[in-house]
Amino acid sequence: MPGLYIVATPIGNLGDITLRAVDVLRRCSMIACEDTRVTGKLLKHLGVSTRMQRYDDHASEEQRARVIDAARNEPVALVSDAGTPRISDPGYRLVRDARENGVDVFTVPGACAAIAGLTLAGLPNDRFLFAGFLPVKDKARGDVLEELGSVAATLVFYETGPRLVRSLGAIASLWPEREIAVARELTKMHEECRTGSATELVEHFSVHPPKGEIVLLIGPPVASASTADPDELLRAALAEASPSKAAGKVAKATGLDRQTLYARAVELKAQ
Numbered sequence: 314m315p316g317l318y319i320v321a322t323p324i325g326n327l328g329d330i331t332l333r334a335v336d337v338l339r340r341c342s343m344i345a346c347e348d349t350r351v352t353g354k355l356l357k358h359l360g361v362s363t364r365m366q367r368y369d370d371h372a373s374e375e376q377r378a379r380v381i382d383a384a385r386n387e388p389v390a391l392v393s394d395a396g397t398p399r400i401s402d403p404g405y406r407l408v409r410d411a412r413e414n415g416v417d418v419f420t421v422p423g424a425c426a427a428i429a430g431l432t433l434a435g436l437p438n439d440r441f442l443f444a445g446f447l448p449v450k451d452k453a454r455g456d457v458l459e460e461l462g463s464v465a466a467t468l469v470f471y472e473t474g475p476r477l478v479r480s481l482g483a484i485a486s487l488w489p490e491r492e493i494a495v496a497r498e499l500t501k502m503h504e505e506c507r508t509g510s511a512t513e514l515v516e517h518f519s520v521h522p523p524k525g526e527i528v529l530l531i532g533p534p535v536a537s538a539s540t541a542d543p544d545e546l547l548r549a550a551l552a553e554a555s556p557s558k559a560a561g562k563v564a565k566a567t568g569l570d571r572q573t574l575y576a577r578a579v580e581l582k583a584q
């Protein structure tokens with residue numbers, strides 16, 4: 314049928330593509346893709362010779378209109394370099410404009426790094442919140458983490474190797490007690506999922522700089538103010554910070570009196 318088909322492609326292992334995705338890619342009249350070299354390699358592997366057309370979020374109105382016009386009469390696929398288009402990938406305006414212009418939009422789901430990371434991390438995932446890439450700048454990153462910190466869910470971010478240790482450092486100073494997972498190179502030869510506290514992971518990845526693509530997951534807040542053991546929270550915070558800072562952090566998290574917490578933090582530190 315004519316329309317715009319949002320087709321997921323592998324995130325590493327080329328076997329991770331659905332039969333339906335291959336069928337759609339083979340039978341559509343055009344494949345809109347981020348990078349024709351990247352998609353060209355996949356198509357070659359699949360033995361698909363469909364015409365490609367470059368499309369990303371910097372595309373002009375005219376380029377977008379051309380894709381939509383084609384999809385009015387023929388099946389047209391949208392793919393990204395890897396994984397599910399529209400998940401931290403181009404296609405937002407294309408899908409909206411297609412629908413507004415009466416063009417049918419279909420999804421052909423498949424691999425997605427965020428979901429693959431969640432399956433591997435072993436963190437609670439009855440509730441999760443995907444928040445794309447963390448900002449690069451320290452202040453903006455800290456603001457996002459603070460904003461999402463109280464959400465009772467596992468937080469899922471996309472991350473890059475060069476930025477990982479800095480992000481983990483920011484997480485360690487905010488939530489030394491939360492369980493973290495770093496899922497790396499998913500479905501590829503060097504797939505790895507390492508879990509621990511942010512501090513432990515900073516120690517590891519400072520010595521072993523991470524290569525490749527990364528999903529960073531932060532487990533839900535450890536306990537609410539009503540159920541948390543202040544001593545446990547203080548001990549975790551003291552691993553990272555001075556008694557004064559640790560008391561401030563726990564006071565903020567629990568609503569308990571800062572002076573009392575400070576006195577206890579000094580005692581715990583001396584033990």
Ligand code: SAM
Pocket residue numbers: 324325393395396397398399400401402424425426427470471472473496497498499500501526527528
């Ligand atoms: N749309 C894609 C998806 O469905 O996963 C994500 C595109 S986003 C531009 C690319 C980011 O996804 C990478 O920087 C990395 O954080 C994550 N990613 C993609 N492939 C991955 C993999 N094989 N292992 C770990 N993370 C991956």
